[in-house]
Amino acid sequence: MIYDxxxxxxxxKGISVYRIERDLKISNGTLSKWNxxxxxxxxxxxxxxxxxxxxNELLEDKQITH
Structure with a gap:
């Protein structure tokens, strides 16, 4: 999933999701909805x-499902 x-x-990289949203002026909680x-x-x-x-790295689903 994208958010994951x-x-x-x-x-x-030692960065919080909150900081990404704040620095890019994206509404708080937007990224968490991307799953x-x-x-x-x-x-x-x-x-x-x-x-x-x-x-593409963000779009890849790296979770392993069995």
Whole structure:
């Protein structure tokens, strides 16, 4: 899920989701909704650029399901 990937990357970089939203002027709680709703490409690109990753990395579902 997109939000889970954002959280993972942000955690690895020592950045909180709140800080991402604040710095990018995204409404509080917006990113957490992205597991159930699709973000706009423009906002997703801003988040990816902020985290210095490719957008595709945020779109990949790395959870292993059995």
């Amino acid at each position: 990937e954002i959280k993972r990357v942000a955690r690895d 159930n709703a699709s973000p706009s490409a423009i906002v997703l690109k801003k988040v990816a650029d902020y985290l210095e990753v490719d957008m």
